[in-house]
Amino acid sequence: QVQLVESGGGVVQPGKSLNLSCTASGFTFKDYALHWVRQAPGKGLEWVAVISFDGRRKHYLDSVEGRFSISRDNSKNTLFLQMNDLTSDDTAKYHCAKSSHEVPAADIDSWGQGTLVTVSS
Amino acid sequence: SFVLTQPPSVSVAPGQTATITCGGNNIGRESVNWYRQEPGQAPVLVVYDDSDRPAGMPERLSGSNSGNTATLTITGVEAGDEADYYCQVWDSSSDLMVFGGGTKLTVL
Numbered sequence: 752q753v754q755l756v757e758s759g760g761g762v763v764q765p766g767k768s769l770n771l772s773c774t775a776s777g778f779t780f781k782d783y784a785l786h787w788v789r790q791a792p793g794k795g796l797e798w799v800a801v802i803s804f805d806g807r808r809k810h811y812l813d814s815v816e817g818r819f820s821i822s823r824d825n826s827k828n829t830l831f832l833q834m835n836d837l838t839s840d841d842t843a844k845y846h847c848a849k850s851s852h853e854v855p856a857a858d859i860d861s862w863g864q865g866t867l868v869t870v871s872s
Numbered sequence: 873s874f875v876l877t878q879p880p881s882v883s884v885a886p887g888q889t890a891t892i893t894c895g896g897n898n899i900g901r902e903s904v905n906w907y908r909q910e911p912g913q914a915p916v917l918v919v920y921d922d923s924d925r926p927a928g929m930p931e932r933l934s935g936s937n938s939g940n941t942a943t944l945t946i947t948g949v950e951a952g953d954e955a956d957y958y959c960q961v962w963d964s965s966s967d968l969m970v971f972g973g974g975t976k977l978t979v980l
Contacts, residue, residue: 786969796907796915796958798969810967813873846914855969856962858905860926862914 753777753861755847760866763837767870773830773847773863781805781825784850786859787832789843789868799845800832804853814840837870844868874902874963876972883978884949892975894942894959902961904942906935909956909974918957919944946977954979 759771771787787799800811800821809821820833830847844865851860877895884890894904904922907915917926919935922942932947946953959972 788969788971795956795974796909796960796971798960798971801969812968851920855967856903856964858903858917858920858960859907859915860917860920862916864914 753849755849755861755863757845757847757863757866760845760868762869762871764872765838765870767837768833768835769837769868771832771834771845771847771866771868773832775828775830775847775849778849778861780828782853784853784855784857785821785823785830786848786850786855787821787830788846788848788859788862789841790846790865791843794843797843801850801855802830803855808855810855834868837868839870842868842870873966873968874961874970876959876961876970878957878959878972878975880973881976881978883980885980886949886951888949890946890949890953890977892944892946892957892959892977894944894972895940896942896961897940899940899942899961900938902937904935904937905960906944907958907960909958910954915958949977949979951979953977 754776786801802821846865847863848859849861851857906919909915922937923935
């Protein structure tokens, strides 16, 4: 079955950077768009970014545009999220999520358990 | 960008019907997806494309979408249905995904 396993979270100071990874298995990785969705403690779901199946299309939440960068390595079945200039508002659990189609607009049919990012001095 | 409005909480007795709404400007023109999230767990897709159910999802869960409101209906509510439920659309005018604020379903 589909498995999405995130890593790279941790405690980081404001203004610093962090790079998250998501290793996928159980499906043909290169055929699907992938998302990052975050959830601050006690809050709701917030979409962060999406990348198309071939990596050519990328879209971001306005508040992370220019600071975060989503990428993928289809040869290694891995999704990445490079996060720069982090602020306390970025504190959340970050979920890797698989679209049901190759395009970003479709529903999310699988989710990882998430990795926690805490931005604190 | 698109804004989705959900009631923060819905309470229902076992066996009754729970109705969770998701309001948005002309949301009926969009494809709405619904997710369930239990405490400490990852979300799970329960309804997609307004009213379709993923394989294995019980028929007790159904969705509809018209005008300015999308609705998730759970009939014969069970204790195991207690969870947070989120609606979601893709805002094609801004190329971004939008989630509603979530609704906590409590089974009395």
